[in-house]
């Protein structure tokens with residue numbers, strides 16, 4: 001650290017320089033995040049110092065968190081949503097209402113959902129003494145590798161079917177006496193596919209298991225599609241859901257959310273906080289951003305269902321355009337896109353990716369199995385970009 005402080009000017013000229021190395025999302029087809037809505041940015045600034053780790057000091061930001069959890073609960077068909085009594089991590093009781101809290105994103109939500117399962121099983125005396133396990137789809141996000149590593153839980157991976165949905169027969173075959181829960185994905189990272197949530201829920205109910213749905217990406221997409229598949233609390237057996245406002249919710253980073261069907265789930269995450277303004281904390285992080293709560297509140301209120309529907313329609317139109325024109329070039333998608341993620345079969349995908357970046361500046365990614373070009377069509381992309389991308393793809397693949 002320098003001994004004497006630099007001037008504001010010096011610092012900001014350096015920062016602006018450095019920021020030019022960051023993407024402005026132009027030619028980015030690999031990201032599930034996008035520019036936050038300007039209303040979210042303003043609200044974020046207004047609550048910049050709010051710390052939801054000490055709720056009593058930030059009652060306003062805490063109210064906004066409660067309202068966001070309430071709105072998300074409504075969106076995800078929680079049975080009873082009463083924003084006055086929505087449970088947030090402050091230690092109050094919340095019978096018959098959705099409960100949850102705002103996390104830093106899908107990773108924290110997934111970790112906490114599994115931690116809740118483990119704690120509830122241990123509290124219920126159901127622990128067999130063996131290592132507990134969960135069964136997740138092979139397509140699950142790598143945040144579940146962190147779950148396995150942190151919590152001493154075995155993570156079993158079920159096979160996918162030909163459409164990259166989890167194969168429920170494979171899930172069933174992996175369930176044993178030490179299984180505590182299942183995971184389904186509503187919008188998987190690589191293919192944008194939705195697992196058969198109703199079938200998973202039936203398995204969960206029949207075997208008395210928890211069922212966590214990772215809708216980190218799909219949570220702000222599926223409800224706004226024309227014929228949404230059931231994936232949320234409407235499906236009996238779904239016990240928790242991860243949904244990320246900082247992806248298709250157009251909020252600022254870090255904005256995730258974890259919702260539970262039952263308050264006992266949240267209670268199982270309780271840690272006493274003797275010297276704070278509240279007696280207990282249910283979150284993974286201690287100090288956490290109230291600015292994210294304000295940003296998410298602002299953008300959800302501002303856009304409403306209509307605004308999000310338009311956003312999803314726009315991204316789906318880009319998706320259709322991309323697939324239609326890619327087909328004309330002879331490239332087929334691995335599946336008919338369910339949401340705004342396309343996995344495109346191209347020759348030598350790794351080389352194509354590298355050349356698209358080096359020659360034309362496109363950022364795309366690759367699916368693991370099978371390897372294909374993965375493209376996420378986000379609000380920052382335009383129809384013109386899609387047209388240009390396809391021309392560049394044609395040039396690059398002509399070399400093979």
Ligand code: 0PR
Nearest residue numbers: 031032033105106107108141188189214216217
């Ligand atoms: N669950 C699913 C289904 C996800 O797709 C992701 C992230 C997570 C959980 C974890 O969420 P957080 O990263 O918020 O903890 N999916 C994206 C991915 O790994 C995240 C991302 C976003 C990566 C923007 C790159 C990027 O530029 O691809």
